[in-house]
Amino acid sequence: MPENLFKMNAKEYILPGSRSCQGCGLSLAYRFALKALRENTIVTLPASCLCVLHGLYPNTSVNIPCLNCTFASTAASASGIVAGLNALNKTDTTVVAFAGDGGSFDMGIQSLSGAAERGTDFIYVSYDNEGYMNTGTQRSSATPMGALTTTTPVLTKQQHKKDFLKIMEAHDLPYAATTSPSYPIDLYEKFVKAKRIKGTRFIHIHVPCPPGWSYPTKDTVRIGRLAVETGIVVLFEVENGKLRFTGRSRTLAEKGNKLPIITYIERQGRFKKMSIEQLSQFQKWVDSRWNEFLRRAAN
Ligand SMILES: Cc1ncc(C[n+]2csc(CCOP(=O)(O)OP(=O)(O)O)c2C)c(N)n1
């Protein structure tokens, strides 16, 4: 395991010329994930910002094999690739499905649930920029309460984010984890570990998005860190049902010094119409989830 960034795989799998926005949290996350996965990886992905990052045929900015699939079939296409590799007796290839929150929390959930129930041998990654960003910032079930989107333009989103990890945990996975590109070593280590495990592995990555969240492009890493510092995003992994905090979240859990969520909210234009009532509801929701994590990690 690398103790610092210089100990990571030095090879780059995203080439110059990616079409993602300046300051994109997804491109950071993808860069470190591919470094951890290395060669002998096949990625399947639906329409999304990741698809845009990959580029337009016949050009691509990514030098690993990939399949473009439809939203509803992401995990089903991974199952097909796994079956094909098995038929060819190729046991050294890692199959990875990489979809956005819209493609996972909303549109891809049924094929993902089916593949997870069958224990398909693949890694499913849900990268979460908390909206349908590629098509112009529409609300998804992963958008947090109080955020403005183009489909919640006046009153902001009224519901809390869907707890997708709980849904995935209900499938009794051998490995499920959350991570953030603001903590690249945490992210890298989780992919290295997931690659070694058999069966369906699930990784959720919180990826800050400057145009969708309305903050300066230079602040991506800071915004991702504040999400963790406030406990809105909790870094953890669940192996065979046992939850453990990782990285910065472990320190916060030990020291009990997480920040109030306003330090994260006030830096993003998407929350500019959030009401005081919503702010207080959001804080209560974060505190209650955090306490639940503390209880689970103690058992
Ligand atoms: C069945 C279907 N519905 C709608 C679209 C249009 N579409 C393309 S990308 C996208 C947004 C995807 O959002 P998400 O999965 O969260 O990924 P992001 O764009 O945020 O990376 C939509 C709605 C489509 N390609 N296929």
Ligand code: SF4
């Ligand atoms: S819209 Fe957001 S997630 Fe999509 S490429 Fe731009 S910064 Fe990245």
